Amino acid sequence: MESRYEPQVIEEKWQQVWADQGLDRTLEADADATQEARPKFYALSMFPYPSGTLHMGHVRNYTITDVVARVHRMQGDRVLHPMGWDAFGLPAENAAIDRGVAPAKWTYQNIAQMRSELKRLGLSYDWEREVTTCSPDYYRWTQWLFLEFFKAGLAYQKEAAVNWDPIDQTVLANEQVDSEGRSWRSGAIVERKLLRQWFLKITDYAEQLLQDLDKLPGWPERVKLMQANWIGKSTGAQVTFTTEAGDEITVFTTRPDTLWGATFMVLSPEHPLVPKLTTAKQKKAIAAYQQAAAAKNEIDRTAEGREKTGVWTGSYAINPVNGEKIPIWIADYVLMDYGTGAIMAVPAHDQRDFEFARTFGLPVQVVVQPEGQTLDGETLTAAWPGEGVMVNSGPIDGIPAGKGEGQSVMAAIAWLEQHGKGQGMANYRLRDWLISRQRYWGCPIPVIHCPDCGMVPVPEADLPVRLPEEVDLTGRGASPLTQLESWLNVSCPSCGAAARRETDTMDTFIDSSWYFLRYPDANNADQVFDPTKVNDWMPVDQYVGGIEHAILHLLYSRFFTKFLRDRGLINFDEPFQRLLTQGMVQGKTYKNPRTGKYVVPSQVADPANPVDPESGEALEVVYEKMSKSKYNGVAPEAVINKYGADTARMFILFKAPPEKDLEWDEADVEGQFRFLNRVWRLVTAFTQTQKDATQTPPDSLTKPEKDLRRAIHTAIQETTHDLAGDYQFNTAVSELMKLSNALNEATCVDSPVYAEGIETLLRLMAPFAPHISEELWHQLGYTDSVHRQAWPVADPQALVVDEITIVIQVMGKTRGTIQVPAGADKQALEDYARESPAAQRHLEGKEIKKVIVVPGKLVNFVVAG
RNA sequence: GGCGCUGUGGCGGAAUGGUAGACGCUACGCACUUAAAAUGCGUUGGGGGUAACCCCGUGUGGGUUCAAGUCCCACCAGCGCCACCA
Numbered sequence: 048m049e050s051r052y053e054p055q056v057i058e059e060k061w062q063q064v065w066a067d068q069g070l071d072r073t074l075e076a077d078a079d080a081t082q083e084a085r086p087k088f089y090a091l092s093m094f095p096y097p098s099g100t101l102h103m104g105h106v107r108n109y110t111i112t113d114v115v116a117r118v119h120r121m122q123g124d125r126v127l128h129p130m131g132w133d134a135f136g137l138p139a140e141n142a143a144i145d146r147g148v149a150p151a152k153w154t155y156q157n158i159a160q161m162r163s164e165l166k167r168l169g170l171s172y173d174w175e176r177e178v179t180t181c182s183p184d185y186y187r188w189t190q191w192l193f194l195e196f197f198k199a200g201l202a203y204q205k206e207a208a209v210n211w212d213p214i215d216q217t218v219l220a221n222e223q224v225d226s227e228g229r230s231w232r233s234g235a236i237v238e239r240k241l242l243r244q245w246f247l248k249i250t251d252y253a254e255q256l257l258q259d260l261d262k263l264p265g266w267p268e269r270v271k272l273m274q275a276n277w278i279g280k281s282t283g284a285q286v287t288f289t290t291e292a293g294d295e296i297t298v299f300t301t302r303p304d305t306l307w308g309a310t311f312m313v314l315s316p317e318h319p320l321v322p323k324l325t326t327a328k329q330k331k332a333i334a335a336y337q338q339a340a341a342a343k344n345e346i347d348r349t350a351e352g353r354e355k356t357g358v359w360t361g362s363y364a365i366n367p368v369n370g371e372k373i374p375i376w377i378a379d380y381v382l383m384d385y386g387t388g389a390i391m392a393v394p395a396h397d398q399r400d401f402e403f404a405r406t407f408g409l410p411v412q413v414v415v416q417p418e419g420q421t422l423d424g425e426t427l428t429a430a431w432p433g434e435g436v437m438v439n440s441g442p443i444d445g446i447p448a449g450k451g452e453g454q455s456v457m458a459a460i461a462w463l464e465q466h467g468k469g470q471g472m473a474n475y476r477l478r479d480w481l482i483s484r485q486r487y488w489g490c491p492i493p494v495i496h497c498p499d500c501g502m503v504p505v506p507e508a509d510l511p512v513r514l515p516e517e518v519d520l521t522g523r524g525a526s527p528l529t530q531l532e533s534w535l536n537v538s539c540p541s542c543g544a545a546a547r548r549e550t551d552t553m554d555t556f557i558d559s560s561w562y563f564l565r566y567p568d569a570n571n572a573d574q575v576f577d578p579t580k581v582n583d584w585m586p587v588d589q590y591v592g593g594i595e596h597a598i599l600h601l602l603y604s605r606f607f608t609k610f611l612r613d614r615g616l617i618n619f620d621e622p623f624q625r626l627l628t629q630g631m632v633q634g635k636t637y638k639n640p641r642t643g644k645y646v647v648p649s650q651v652a653d654p655a656n657p658v659d660p661e662s663g664e665a666l667e668v669v670y671e672k673m674s675k676s677k678y679n680g681v682a683p684e685a686v687i688n689k690y691g692a693d694t695a696r697m698f699i700l701f702k703a704p705p706e707k708d709l710e711w712d713e714a715d716v717e718g719q720f721r722f723l724n725r726v727w728r729l730v731t732a733f734t735q736t737q738k739d740a741t742q743t744p745p746d747s748l749t750k751p752e753k754d755l756r757r758a759i760h761t762a763i764q765e766t767t768h769d770l771a772g773d774y775q776f777n778t779a780v781s782e783l784m785k786l787s788n789a790l791n792e793a794t795c796v797d798s799p800v801y802a803e804g805i806e807t808l809l810r811l812m813a814p815f816a817p818h819i820s821e822e823l824w825h826q827l828g829y830t831d832s833v834h835r836q837a838w839p840v841a842d843p844q845a846l847v848v849d850e851i852t853i854v855i856q857v858m859g860k861t862r863g864t865i866q867v868p869a870g871a872d873k874q875a876l877e878d879y880a881r882e883s884p885a886a887q888r889h890l891e892g893k894e895i896k897k898v899i900v901v902p903g904k905l906v907n908f909v910v911a912g
Numbered sequence: 913g914g915c916g917c918u919g920u921g922g923c924g925g926a927a928u929g930g931u932a933g934a935c936g937c938u939a940c941g942c943a944c945u946u947a948a949a950a951u952g953c954g955u956u957g958g959g960g961g962u963a964a965c966c967c968c969g970u971g972u973g974g975g976u977u978c979a980a981g982u983c984c985c986a987c988c989a990g991c992g993c994c995a996c997c998a
Binding site for chain 2: 298390391400725852858860861
């Protein structure tokens with residue numbers, strides 16, 4: 048009587064057994080001191096925000112990392128594979144506002160829910176190292192790290208613009224402002240308001256963060272490119288202009304060679320020198336322009352497009368290279384927070400400056416003359432940013448002009464430096480990181496404001512600064528922390544005077560910028576971590592997560608790592624050795640192409656030929672990001688209930704390469720379930736006929752045995768290859784299918800080779816489908832876990848073949864194949880090929896000019912005519 | 913505007929410069945069944961031929977090579993990131 052594959056039964060059973068046995072507990076470096084030192088492997092998935100339910104994207108992310116962790120365990124590494132919760136953030140506050148549930152309660156309930164869902168996936172986490180960023184045990188050390196930045200002078204306050212909701216009188220996060228610039232809650236047009244904010248000085252690390260991207264060969268190129276773009280280094284020179292009144296205005300330019308063509312200057316409306324430069328006559332106009340610019344939010348500023356606006360200050364500056372007197376304007380196309388907030392305008396060679404000059408009738412001076420043309424400032428219709436020869440440029444006249452580090456730029460920098468008028472330098476687009484949030488559910492910034500001592504850090508012994516849990520959240524007014532007198536009022540740690548706590552909390556990106564450093568020593572109550580343990584486990588060997596974190600999270604984590612290295616806390620400078628950015632999981636939608644509306648799948652009568660039940664129009668089937676409004680979400684719970692976790696895991700790995708988007712298709716899931724059923728029948732049928740699976744293969748094998756053994760060892764070789772380095776889980780799974788097919792077709796079911804095949808299949812399958820592999824492994828009669836078995840190693844002997852297939856080509860076209868002895872040399876191959884019917888057929892009457900022989904592959908005849 | 917990535921059957925996708933389409937899904941046919949489901953077997957890029965075989969085919973156009981899905985150049989389409997960045 049054959050048993051049935053019932054994933055629900057065996058999955059629950061084995062999850063319990065593994066938990067009881069502590070199968071997934073991490074092995075520390077000193078755990079097996081008597082044995083040979085084992086290599087460490089740190090496998091990490093980006094930890095989730097506990098929103099309440101698991102979605103398919105999570106399943107994909109964690110399954111990938113789990114397979115990697117399991118393979119490394121079987122290969123003998125000691126593996127760290129932890130999980131935790133990125134638990135601070137807005138949704139908890141929203142839940143509190145909407146439903147009156149305390150953020151902490153809501154968050155911990157969600158964590159419990161998601162943890163139990165995660166456990167049903169059979170992920171091999173060491174749950175004893177779980178971290179939760181909203182727990183005082185964790186954020187105490189977040190605060191401690193903040194103080195390290197503070198001590199190092201890298202945490203500072205300055206005025207910065209925030210999104211201000213004038214109706215609710217509250218600060219909004221960028222995500223709370225819709226595309227039209229309105230508050231998500233009140234619907235009011237969001238204003239910009241200057242408030243004192245905390246920053247981390249990430250710009251100090253701009254150059255290192257850029258340079259060290261080269262140290263990351265295991266990262267996807269595009270992620271590195273995105274980071275490089277974000278850091279945005281440009282090289283050029285800094286030049287100081289002096290006004291008639293003697294004030295200095297410094298500008299940054301990437302084209303110092305065009306200095307001789309600067310005909311005016313433009314300052315950002317917020318530039319501190321503007322009031323001083325403004326003449327009495329211009330005061331009104333300037334003030335009006337500044338006010339208009341300040342009121343504009345980012346949306347308006349970009350929506351305005353190309354139209355150039357600006358006002359003359361009434362003052363002039365002297366161009367340091369030629370002594371010319373040029374007017375100083377203000378305009379909002381010059382940004383205060385890039386470069387110096389001021390530019391020299393070279394309208395002949397910069398399109399923006401050109402447009403500005405034409406709008407306001409300012410002079411245009413050509414200093415780069417392209418070959419074969421004579422540009423004239425009067426008649427120019429667009430700026431010439433290209434190459435040419437320097438003209439009207441005094442000392443650098445006649446030098447070829449190019450972009451970037453071209454000759455003219457180098458010459459100009461050399462001249463500037465020699466005459467003390469400027470110097471070559473680099474500028475970065477990267478800004479300092481604004482980390483303060485005027486919100487409740489976050490890590491409190493551990494600072495006290497004393498009327499006498501000023502800003503005083505909370506002493507280490509007083510950490511953590513606990514986030515009070517008894518608060519009312521309304522979504523209106525300031526953060527509840529600013530109302531909570533019992534919490535707010537403290538005595539100054541330095542002088543004892545009455546003082547007040549800082550009420551801002553930290554950006555949640557801070558919490559996630561160091562969590563990977565906590566896992567190696569997650570329960571340390573005395574230290575942020577034991578450096579020995581962190582230095583042992585770090586860096587993360589394989590990090591897996593969504594591409595949406597390509598810039599911020601990964602950049603911030605790199606910044607933290609470099610900073611902590613500089614503080615002497617750790618001995619490495621990059622946190623993530625290898626990075627895999629997995630693609631999205633998309634759901635199937637039925638979309639009416641005319642109306643753009645989505646139809647509920649249950650209303651589609653014939654899925655093969657979908658029509659709109661209302662209009663009868665044909666629907667198109669498109670895969671898009673899962674969402675309620677598209678009726679295309681698939682809940683992991685439902686899939687596990689129906690097919691089991693093993694099917695879900697296998698399907699997700701097989702359906703697409705990990706970095707590509709994956710189309711969730713029920714029919715394919717069925718197919719995957721069928722495969723596991725085939726394996727089940729294959730192995731259970733085997734255990735009924737074959738008693739001893741442990742026999743060693745005999746010395747001489749029959750042909751079918753040899754063929755099967757080759758299939759087995761090819762599967763080992765290919766699967767191992769697909770799991771090494773560039774993870775190709777989809778082809779690895781297909782290798783498992785091939786091996787299963789080979790065993791199904793094999794005739795030598797009584798041979799020890801067949802038993803070897805069955806065992807190998809289970810071992811190779813264990814990381815992918817851990818439950819069914821374990822169950823069948825035990826059905827073979829073993830009592831130890833399949834997950835504790837060694838990863839199989841391909842036997843080169845088994846891969847040896849007697850005969851190989853050689854391709855016959857004529858003029859590069861394949862004309863047939865021949866079987867030849869495996870050891871045949873070049874000459875023999877050519878001889879066999881000449882005699883082959885395919886060659887005979889196509890060579891008849893032709894003159895052979897050349898024969899290309901690629902041993903093991905092909906013979907190609909090159910003929911005349 | 914700048915910088916990148918991707919284009920392969922009905923579909924998802926395989927192919928160290930060397931037999932394009934592995935593996936799977938779908939569809940069709942057959943077997944088993946009273947029937948269905950499940951399962952098993954077969955076919956499944958296009959065209960021609962009874963067959964052996966032949967011709968065409970990896971977004972488009974060129975090139976390199978004995979040989980190109982793969983390398984180079986140009987273009988087209990889709991996607992991503994950055995963007996009044998001096």
